[in-house]
Amino acid sequence: MAQRRELIKGSIDSLLLCLIERQPMYGYWIIKELERKSQGYFKFKEGTLYPALHRLEESGLIRGEWQSLPNGRQRRYYRITEKGLRRLVTERGQWQDFLVAMNLIIQPASDRREVEKW
Amino acid sequence: MVTALNNYLDSVKENLRLERSLESEVIQELETHIEDEFQELKEDGLSEEEAANTCLTLLGSAKLLARQIYEAHSQGSWTQALLAAMPHVLFGLLFVVNWWRGIGWLLGLLVLVLSMAVYGWWRGKPAWLFPWLGYSLLPVVAAGLLLLYLPHGWSWVAIVIYLPLALWLLYSITVKTIRRDWLYTSLMLLPVPAIIGWFMAVEPINKLPGYWLQSIEDFAPWIGLTFLAFALTVATFIRLRKRWLRVSVLVVSGLLTLTMITYYTEGRLSLPAFLVLVVVMLLLLLSPALVERTLKHTG
Numbered sequence: 265m266a267q268r269r270e271l272i273k274g275s276i277d278s279l280l281l282c283l284i285e286r287q288p289m290y291g292y293w294i295i296k297e298l299e300r301k302s303q304g305y306f307k308f309k310e311g312t313l314y315p316a317l318h319r320l321e322e323s324g325l326i327r328g329e330w331q332s333l334p335n336g337r338q339r340r341y342y343r344i345t346e347k348g349l350r351r352l353v354t355e356r357g358q359w360q361d362f363l364v365a366m367n368l369i370i371q372p373a374s375d376r377r378e379v380e381k382w
Numbered sequence: 383m384v385t386a387l388n389n390y391l392d393s394v395k396e397n398l399r400l401e402r403s404l405e406s407e408v409i410q411e412l413e414t415h416i417e418d419e420f421q422e423l424k425e426d427g428l429s430e431e432e433a434a435n436t437c438l439t440l441l442g443s444a445k446l447l448a449r450q451i452y453e454a455h456s457q458g459s460w461t462q463a464l465l466a467a468m469p470h471v472l473f474g475l476l477f478v479v480n481w482w483r484g485i486g487w488l489l490g491l492l493v494l495v496l497s498m499a500v501y502g503w504w505r506g507k508p509a510w511l512f513p514w515l516g517y518s519l520l521p522v523v524a525a526g527l528l529l530l531y532l533p534h535g536w537s538w539v540a541i542v543i544y545l546p547l548a549l550w551l552l553y554s555i556t557v558k559t560i561r562r563d564w565l566y567t568s569l570m571l572l573p574v575p576a577i578i579g580w581f582m583a584v585e586p587i588n589k590l591p592g593y594w595l596q597s598i599e600d601f602a603p604w605i606g607l608t609f610l611a612f613a614l615t616v617a618t619f620i621r622l623r624k625r626w627l628r629v630s631v632l633v634v635s636g637l638l639t640l641t642m643i644t645y646y647t648e649g650r651l652s653l654p655a656f657l658v659l660v661v662v663m664l665l666l667l668l669s670p671a672l673v674e675r676t677l678k679h680t681g
Binding site for chain 1: 408410411412414415417419440441442443446447450451453454455
């Protein structure tokens with residue numbers, strides 16, 4: 265469990281950028297969507313999500329905007345910025361390289377031969 | 383929303399220590415989030431109490447959440463760091479290039495300091511304001527000291543009119559600053575121990591004004607250096623995110639500058655005087671935290 269937490273901690277920013285890239289989203293929706301898309305693997309707590317969102321906004325990678333709802337309430341939607349898109353392209357490339365390298369090392373010997381053949 | 387959730391939001395607000403407008407945005411965002419979660423849990427069949435308890439478990443510690451959001455916003459830009467360091471740089475230059483004897487420079491600096499302090503105060507008290515605010519209170523103290531030299535029989539003016547007014551002003555500004563964030567009060571008071579140290583080192587009491595002015599001139603480069611050290615401290619403070627690092631930078635800077643004064647004045651500041659100044663420095667920099675706690679408990 266602690267290992268999973270560490271893995272998630274290192275990839276929060278990439279996960280959030282990926283999700284927000286598709287459409288502007290608000291905090292509660294992000295938590296639900298991450299859980300649904302990852303089939304329950306990513307269960308973000310608010311204490312993890314909001315500091316990360318605010319950090320990304322401070323870095324100019326996403327931008328928060330208030331939107332009024334028909335019932336008068338307001339929600340803060342986050343959308344990705346140009347800077348965020350550029351960061352996402354870099355991070356996707358890094359992830360691909362990382363996954364290929366991890367697979368080469370971590371997979372059993374028989375599977376590894378298959379990967380190398382490809 | 384149920385009381386427990388409102389209390390949670392109050393606790394987050396109490397520990398955020400952000401600018402007023404940003405603080406209300408954070409709270410509004412969390413409030414909407416909690417409402418969504420609370421509503422969904424109730425729709426899943428939980429009672430109000432169960433839904434509130436589940437929400438609180440998912441939210442985690444209010445203090446931790448507030449601290450993490452604070453750290454996401456606390457780092458000031460380089461422009462803010464420069465702006466915050468500016469009054470120390472200007473006071474440093476005043477001594478380094480010997481402008482302190484020119485009344486024009488002094489008046490110009492005074493007007494600039496007061497203008498920046500008033501501007502920052504009405505613009506939501508950003509972090510860069512507080513070093514300017516500290517210097518803007520210097521004339522208040524200086525005027526009080528000058529009143530002591532009024533002709534005999536006129537000291538009642540100081541006691542009856544000036545003293546209460548000055549104390550009220552200092553108290554009111556300090557309390558408002560502590561309510562914003564006690565660390566900004568420490569930032570505001572940062573140069574005070576060093577100013578007292580230099581004041582003691584140049585021995586203005588019972589000496590001829592000429593001797594006093596000559597002493598200041600002799601030490602002017604080192605006095606300037608002290609203020610430039612504060613400029614560096616303040617710029618570092620603004621760029622740091624974590625509160626404990628910010629506190630450490632202020633304390634280390636206070637110790638270093640007092641050591642500098644003792645070293646460069648070659649024995650004019652005795653060891654007991656140095657130690658007393660260190661205690662004064664620690665009290666000035668750290669006691670605002672205690673005052674903040676008292677203010678919170680008294681409402």
